[in-house]
Ligand SMILES: Nc1ncnc2c1ncn2[C@@H]1O[C@H](COP(=O)(O)OP(=O)(O)OP(=O)(O)O)[C@@H](O)[C@H]1O
C-alpha cells in the first residue's frame with residue numbers, strides 16, 4: 001500500500017500539488033486525470049523522488065519514502081519505474097539492449113555497457129519482449145520501431161528493473177488510438193499478471209475509464225474526484241475540466257445515462 005498524506009509541492013508562488021492525500025493498494029491501476037497544469041506530473045515525480053515535496057509524506061508499507069537518502073533512495077527509485085510520453089529509448093541501440101538497460105541499476109554501469117549482461121538477464125529481456133509481442137524485433141534498432149512499439153519496449157525496460165510500481169506520465173499522449181490501446185493493455189497486464197501497482201497520468205478520459213480500476217482527478221493541485229470510473233459523471237467532468245456539456249457530448253464523453 002502506497003499512502004500519500006498532505007503531499008504538497010510549491011514552485012515559488014505556484015502550488016503545483018496542494019495537500020494531496022490518498023492510498024493506493026498493491027496491484028491497482030490508478031488513473032490520474034485533470035486539466036493541463038493540474039499537478040499530475042509533479043505528483044508522479046514526487047513519488048519517484050525526482051521532485052522533492054515541500055510538505056507532506058509518502059509512505060509505502062511502513063517505509064517513510066520522503067525520508068530516504070543515498071543508497072535507500074536509489075533502491076526506491078529502482079522500485080518506482082517511470083514511463084514517459086517520449087519513450088526515452090536509445091535509438092541507435094537494438095531493442096533487446098534497450099530493455100537490458102533497465103538492469104543497469106542492478107549492476108555497475110560499466111559492466112552493463114561492456115555487453116556483460118548475464119545469460120539470465122538476456123533471457124529475461126527476451127521473455128518480456130515476447131510477452132509484449134516484440135520478440136521478432138529484438139535485434140532491430142529501437143529508433144526504427146513505431147511509437148507504440150517503442151513504448152512497449154520502454155515498458156519491458158521498466159520491468160527489467162523488477163519494480164514494485166510503474167509510474168507512467170502520459171504514456172500514450174503521442175500515439176494513435178490503436179497503439180494507445182496496445183500500450184494500455186500492456187500496463188493493465190502488468191498489474192493483473194505481475195501484481196504491480198500502476199499509476200498512470202492520462203489526458204484521454206475514455207482510455208482512463210476503460211483501463212483504470214480507479215480514477216483520481218486533480219485540479220489546481222487538489223484532489224477533486226477519487227472513485228470508480230463509473231462514478232465519474234458528466235457533471236463532475238465539467239467541474240474538473242471546466243468544459244460545457246455540449247463540448248463534452250461532442251467529445252463522446254457524456255455517460256449514456258446522463
Ligand atoms: N520545475 C518547475 N518549476 C516551476 N514550476 C513548475 C515546475 N514543474 C511544474 N511547474 C508548475 O506546476 C504546475 C503543475 O505542473 P505539472 O506539470 O505537474 O502539471 P500537469 O498536470 O502534469 O500538466 P500537463 O497535463 O500539461 O502535463 C504548473 O503550474 C507548472 O507550470
Ligand SMILES: [Mg+2]
Nearest residue numbers: 040041042169
Ligand atoms: Mg504533465
